[in-house]
Amino acid sequence: MKRDEFFWISEINKATVVVNLKHGLLTRQLASEAARGIAAVEKAAEEDPAKRVNKYITYEPMLIAATGPEVTAIHAGRSSQDILSTMRVAIDRDDALSICGALDAVIEKMLELARANRGTIVPNYTNGVAAQPNSYAHYLLGFIAAFQRDRERLAQCLVRSNECSMGATVLNGTGWPLDRRAMAEALGFDRPRRNAFDCTCETPVDFPLEVASIAGSIAIHVGSFVSDVMVQYAQPRPWIILQEGGENTYVSSAMPQKRNPGLMNNCRADASDVLAEMNAVYIRAHNLVPGMVDGKSSAKNSRMASRAVAMLQRFLKVLGALRINPERALEELNSDWTASQEIADRLMRDHGLPFRIGHHMASRMVSWARANNVLPKAFPYEQMKKIYREEIEQEFPEASPELPLSEAEFLDALDPKKIVEGRKTEGSCAPAEVDAMIKEFGAKLEAGKAEAQKLRAQIDSALEKLEGEFKACM
Numbered sequence: 001m002k003r004d005e006f007f008w009i010s011e012i013n014k015a016t017v018v019v020n021l022k023h024g025l026l027t028r029q030l031a032s033e034a035a036r037g038i039a040a041v042e043k044a045a046e047e048d049p050a051k052r053v054n055k056y057i058t059y060e061p062m063l064i065a066a067t068g069p070e071v072t073a074i075h076a077g078r079s080s081q082d083i084l085s086t087m088r089v090a091i092d093r094d095d096a097l098s099i100c101g102a103l104d105a106v107i108e109k110m111l112e113l114a115r116a117n118r119g120t121i122v123p124n125y126t127n128g129v130a131a132q133p134n135s136y137a138h139y140l141l142g143f144i145a146a147f148q149r150d151r152e153r154l155a156q157c158l159v160r161s162n163e164c165s166m167g168a169t170v171l172n173g174t175g176w177p178l179d180r181r182a183m184a185e186a187l188g189f190d191r192p193r194r195n196a197f198d199c200t201c202e203t204p205v206d207f208p209l210e211v212a213s214i215a216g217s218i219a220i221h222v223g224s225f226v227s228d229v230m231v232q233y234a235q236p237r238p239w240i241i242l243q244e245g246g247e248n249t250y251v252s253s254a255m256p257q258k259r260n261p262g263l264m265n266n267c268r269a270d271a272s273d274v275l276a277e278m279n280a281v282y283i284r285a286h287n288l289v290p291g292m293v294d295g296k297s298s299a300k301n302s303r304m305a306s307r308a309v310a311m312l313q314r315f316l317k318v319l320g321a322l323r324i325n326p327e328r329a330l331e332e333l334n335s336d337w338t339a340s341q342e343i344a345d346r347l348m349r350d351h352g353l354p355f356r357i358g359h360h361m362a363s364r365m366v367s368w369a370r371a372n373n374v375l376p377k378a379f380p381y382e383q384m385k386k387i388y389r390e391e392i393e394q395e396f397p398e399a400s401p402e403l404p405l406s407e408a409e410f411l412d413a414l415d416p417k418k419i420v421e422g423r424k425t426e427g428s429c430a431p432a433e434v435d436a437m438i439k440e441f442g443a444k445l446e447a448g449k450a451e452a453q454k455l456r457a458q459i460d461s462a463l464e465k466l467e468g469e470f471k472a473c474m
Helices: 005-022 028-047 056-066 069-075 080-116 136-161 180-186 196-232 262-285 298-321 326-334 340-351 355-371 381-395 407-413 416-421 431-473
Strands: 121-126 129-135 240-242 322-324
Touching (some): 005 431, 028 056, 028 431, 056 069, 080 136, 129 326, 129 416, 136 196, 180 431, 196 298, 326 416, 340 355, 355 381, 381 407, 407 416
């Protein structure tokens, strides 16, 4: 059964009957009559979807019609306000769990790609320009780290928000001795929310605001990844593309050579839609006095969550369709000077040359190479020695003008694979660090999945128990 507004109003009514009966606040006869009435309203809604109402004030007349006015005793110590707040938080909770599941699937796929591309060396870019060689696995792990921060925020949000508003009544509590903790437990919540004013005035706004913020962050990361891949589509020979066919790509109607990456275009548009919905959640909530309903709409806030899930599902398809050409990626690296910093690093680390002097020398090397259309592998060692001498004589005459790197060391420093393998710092692209991160991030993924599954099971178990106790009332 869909856990919509009608579902939760019914569940709250069932919990009210069960809990109040246990505490002697309802007679057995009245509890039985109320239970039969709730069951009749649910049956009528199954037969006629128009009766699947989303407000208590439209639900209650159907309940009275199925029983009698005496049934309204179950509303003692309640209000539409705490019922709607509980309903909205429960729906937001389900929405957040849906985003968790979709994001977990994306992280799992990215980890799979990282394992398969530990030895794939690719260029990475900063300021829109090729910057450094990197392993594709390490690059993916960078995005995984960002997505896992989003995932952690979702988990923390669920812990903060899994509290029940029932018993807050309008905003200041009730004289009716309702067992708030029993109500919370019956509906799958961890505990009652502490402050009654917060329950009905702030919480139903704050929960969707936080989920929207996290969804927006996820969309930023998805858009960044897709845009980075899209850069390659401007090249005549990309090193990463989508597998052709299906919904992945389509041929231009006028230009037969074009294979437009429709799947990625649509995914990027999805990310924009999520950000638009995120802003809508915030705009609806701003500049309002407490207690206004503008920012509390379950339908509107759920629309934001469903957009986020759809975006992640399409992004998962993008990840599955990516095709990487390691040879072409290495060719790309060797056609530019992304390895030039390694020259400055080695001159400082191995031969004591001040870093900035080595940096200037490497910059001179690149300028000469580009002016003479020379690629890294073809750079003449004798020219390197000449450039080094010029730099030392002009900026650091106290040092020897003889290039301390042998020809083998010089060529080794320009090898993208050797650069990646030679990184030493924690968190670097060194193979051992990549393997450690794959293991660590995989464990974090499994822990998050288990935590979400535990909450789902808690909700399902509570509702199953409630249904059993409710049927016993009849």
